[in-house]
Amino acid sequence: MSEVNIPEKVSLIVFSGDMDKVMGAFIIANGASAFDMEVTMFFTFWGLKCIQKGNLTGKSFFGRMLGMMNRGGADRIGPSKFNFGGMGRWMFKKMMNAQNVTPLPKLIEQAQQQGVRLIACEMSMNVMEIAKEDLIDGVGIGGVGSYLAEASESKIQLFI
Numbered sequence: 001m002s003e004v005n006i007p008e009k010v011s012l013i014v015f016s017g018d019m020d021k022v023m024g025a026f027i028i029a030n031g032a033s034a035f036d037m038e039v040t041m042f043f044t045f046w047g048l049k050c051i052q053k054g055n056l057t058g059k060s061f062f063g064r065m066l067g068m069m070n071r072g073g074a075d076r077i078g079p080s081k082f083n084f085g086g087m088g089r090w091m092f093k094k095m096m097n098a099q100n101v102t103p104l105p106k107l108i109e110q111a112q113q114q115g116v117r118l119i120a121c122e123m124s125m126n127v128m129e130i131a132k133e134d135l136i137d138g139v140g141i142g143g144v145g146s147y148l149a150e151a152s153e154s155k156i157q158l159f160i
Helices: 019-034 045-051 061-069 084-098 104-113 122-128 144-151
Strands: 009-014 038-043 117-121 140-142 156-159
Touching: 009 019, 009 045, 009 144, 019 038, 019 045, 019 084, 019 104, 019 156, 038 045, 038 144, 045 104, 045 117, 045 122, 061 122, 117 122, 117 144, 122 140, 140 144
Parallel strands: 009 038, 009 156, 038 117, 117 140
Antiparallel strands: none
16 A cells, blocks of 8 residues: 655634634644644634734625624734633733733734745635735635645644
């Protein structure tokens, strides 16, 4: 039996928009990249929040409502637990800073510098009325086929 040679690749689906989960995804991505693995991160639904610039989005009534309530930006997203109406985000940032934990915006920047591919889900963008211009620079756009093409060649696939 011949052994299949699978490339050293990692594919991550980032579905969550929670600070702690998104940070975990970028820590894994940066770690894998540091081990010379090719990394693709596919952001869908709430995961899009962390790769948005933070401006208001949406054109329709519902799209604008969602844009106001779900305003993106790496510095705006809160933790999955103990958010306390935004106070938790501030508290966790203070605690992480005290422990010299790299902040999320820096993790994103490091990932991009290391060549981690960031792909926004086109369908989710359409549903949530998020335009390409609403995303940070360097983010590509693709569909489920883009993710499946990457994942089918990856040794590691994670859903966060």
